[in-house]
Amino acid sequence: MPTLKRRMEDIEENVETKSNSLIQSTVIKTIDHVGYMxxxxxxxxxxxxxxxxxxxxxxxxxxxxxxxxxxxxxxxxxxxxxxxxxxxxxxxxxxxxxxxxxxxxxxxxxxxxxxxxxxxxxxxxxxxxxxxxxxxxxxxxxxxxxxxxxxxxxxxxxxxxxxxxxxxxxxxxxxxxxxxxxxxxxxxxxxxxxxxxxxxxxxxxxxxxxxxxxxxxxxxxxxxxxxxYHINSNIDIYQNIVEINLAQNKINSLPNEFCNLKNLQTCWLSCNKLLYLPDDINKLTKLERLYLNDNVLCMLPHTLHELTSLKVLDVYNNNLCEGLDNINNLEELDFAQNYFEEPDDEEYMRKKEKLRVKCISRIDGRKIEEVREDSEHSDDFRDDEDEELYALTEECANQDAPDAQCSSPEDWDSDDHWIPQYYKAVTPPRSPWLIFVKRKMAEGNFCPMDAHPASIADIVQYEKFINPPTVQEIEGQFDDYSDDDS
The missing domain is CATH 3.80.10.10 (Ribonuclease Inhibitor)
Structure with a gap:
């Protein structure tokens, strides 16, 4: 019996010990969970x-x-x-x-x-x-x-x-x-x-x-x-601006006030319709990156080389006929797809490759000039009835064109005597129809109505106004036989 009683006491002690241990473990886990959260x-x-x-x-x-x-x-x-x-x-x-x-x-x-x-x-x-x-x-x-x-x-x-x-x-x-x-x-x-x-x-x-x-x-x-499509002249109100992105729009020009953004460092003007840049661009003394790719620029301002801080210049796919003489200060540059040959030196190729790291699907070389195909109304397909009109056009062009300045071989190196023909202003030819009308009028056998001080149509209308036709009353024309109830 004592042995059995002792065993029962040992069992109860073990159960109590395990119960206390379980409760303590649960409390500790709860505390740890709250602390973890x-x-x-x-x-x-x-x-x-x-x-x-x-x-x-x-x-x-x-x-x-x-x-x-x-x-x-x-x-x-x-x-x-x-x-x-x-x-x-x-x-x-x-x-x-x-x-x-x-x-x-x-x-x-x-x-x-x-x-x-x-x-x-x-x-x-x-x-x-x-x-x-x-x-x-x-x-x-x-x-x-x-x-x-x-x-x-x-x-x-x-x-x-x-x-x-x-x-x-x-x-x-x-x-x-x-x-x-x-x-x-x-x-x-x-x-x-x-x-x-x-x-x-x-x-x-x-x-x-x-x-x-x-x-x-x-x-x-x-x-x-x-x-x-339009940048207003008060653009210079943003005197603190450092970076501006105007890409993929319809901008065709920039006002001179744009050059007053004295703190501008990065400028995106890609994919617009820019024809030229302001001449005062040299005022942007802090400009470091200028992106002008995919525009229609025909020339770059001569003051662009004065931007000594400029490191990146992208003029890919424009209508430029010449690039820049000095590109030593530039670290990234792309002249491809313009109307002049790209430089082929190693320095330029290295700078172009560096700029194109993030620009895919670009091609090298010079842009191919677009030539319009001859249509059925071109010079090669003139009808006989158009020969006279075409001859008048050629005559008009020859009369209105200024005398071409011929240069002798000894004057080719002189800027004072030799001026290339393409620098002269060309006067547009007069209308061939007007020439034809004036010639017929001079011959006395052709007189269009528009040559009168007042057109014939206006004269006829005026005659009808001052001499209206007489209205004759016919007996019974205005008789009213209806009663008031009808």
């Missing part, structure tokens, strides 16, 4: 096909960086709105429609990415609450974000937020470009991008324009693919 500051839930966050899900209370991009969220989860220490929130590539509720992280958030959603209105709390630390805001690729602007655009533009970097490309701003006046403290403004979306592009037409004229602190501005 408290130490989490970064959480990445991207590409999880999330449509919402369950109410039972607990997010780390001290989280600072939260990524929820590439999901199926239709709204900002309430659990996210409760976070009060969040600094970076990425909600891009979802299907969020509204973000009107003021979050708990309103005055701690520094970067907010809402791009590529289905926003039908602005996150108004960004303007109303004026977040103190919000420096980066991305609203790009939201097709319908202007739906709510139409009703209270005048109210919204009264607010001035503190955002330093704003991206609103492909938002179909158009007539609502005045919204940009609220970003008067922005240092980086992105309104266009190289990824062209013609349905949602921000059409500007001209620059600077209302709204953007308030962004005087901007240092970097991207206006590519915004259908710009």
């Amino acid at each position: 408290a130490n989490i500051t970064n959480l990445d839930l991207s590409n999880k096909k999330l449509s919402s966050l369950d109410d039972n899900v607990e997010l780390p209370p001290n989280i600072v960086d939260l990524r929820l991009s590439h999901n199926d969220l239709t709204e900002v989860p309430p659990k996210v709105l409760e976070l009060d220490k969040l600094k970076n929130l990425d909600l891009s590539f979802n299907i969020i429609v509204f973000f009107d509720d003021t979050p708990g992280f309103c005055h701690t958030i520094e970067r907010l990415n809402l791009s590529n959603n289905r926003l039908e209105g602005l996150p108004f709390w960004v303007w109303a609450e004026k977040p103190e630390k919000l420096g980066y805001l991305n609203l790009s690729n939201n097709n319908n974000i202007c739906n709510s602007i139409n009703g209270y655009i005048d109210q919204v533009i009264q607010y001035k937020n503190l955002v330093k970097e704003i991206d609103v490309h492909n938002c179909n701003l158009g007539k609502y470009i005045q919204l940009m006046a609220t970003f008067c403290h922005a240092k980086t403004v992105t309104i266009g991008c190289e990824e062209y979306n013609y349905l949602n592009v921000n059409y500007l037409d001209q620059f600077p324009c209302a709204g953007l004229e308030e962004c005087l602190e901007v240092e970097k501005m991207n206006l590519s693919n915004t259908q710009l």
Whole structure:
């Protein structure tokens, strides 16, 4: 019996010991879990096909960086709105429609990415609450974000937020470009991008324009693919600008005031319709990179070589007839596809190869001049009835053309006596029809009615006006036999 009793006591002692050990282990794990959650500051839930966050899900209370991009969220989860220490929130590539509720992280958030959603209105709390630390805001690729602007655009533009970097490309701003006046403290403004979306592009037409004229602190501005065709003379209001992208537009000229951007270092003017550059381009003393490829430039300003700070020059695919004499200060250069032969020295080839690292599908050599093919109405296919008119045209051209200045062999080296023929202004020939009419009139057997002081048609109309035809009244013509009741 004592032995059995002792065994029972030993069993009870062992059970109690194991129970205490299990309870202690559970408490320790719970404490460790709470401590583990408290130490989490970064959480990445991207590409999880999330449509919402369950109410039972607990997010780390001290989280600072939260990524929820590439999901199926239709709204900002309430659990996210409760976070009060969040600094970076990425909600891009979802299907969020509204973000009107003021979050708990309103005055701690520094970067907010809402791009590529289905926003039908602005996150108004960004303007109303004026977040103190919000420096980066991305609203790009939201097709319908202007739906709510139409009703209270005048109210919204009264607010001035503190955002330093704003991206609103492909938002179909158009007539609502005045919204940009609220970003008067922005240092980086992105309104266009190289990824062209013609349905949602921000059409500007001209620059600077209302709204953007308030962004005087901007240092970097991207206006590519915004259908710009005119640069206004007040472009020099951006005295702090360092980098400007005007590529892929319809600009055909730049005002001289463009050369007053004294801090400009990088300038993209690719894929436009530029015919020439301002002569005062040498005022851009800090310009380091100039991209002019795919334009229609026929000449470069003679002052371009004075830009000693210029390191990159891209004039690929233009209509230039000559390049630059001095390219020693340039580190990257491309002269291909113009109307002159490219240099073939090793230094130029090395500089061209360095520039083309990021430019694919370019070809070398000289541009082939386009020659129009002969049509059925060309000189080789003239009919007999056109011979006289053609002869008159040749006669007119010979009469109106100035006497060609002939140069003797001994004068070829003299600039004072020999002037190449193509430098002379050519007077356009007169109309062959007018020559034909004047010749017939001089012969006295042809008199067109347009040669009279007043045309024959006007004279006939005037005669009818002063001598109207007499109307004769016929008996019974105006008799009225109807009664009052009819």
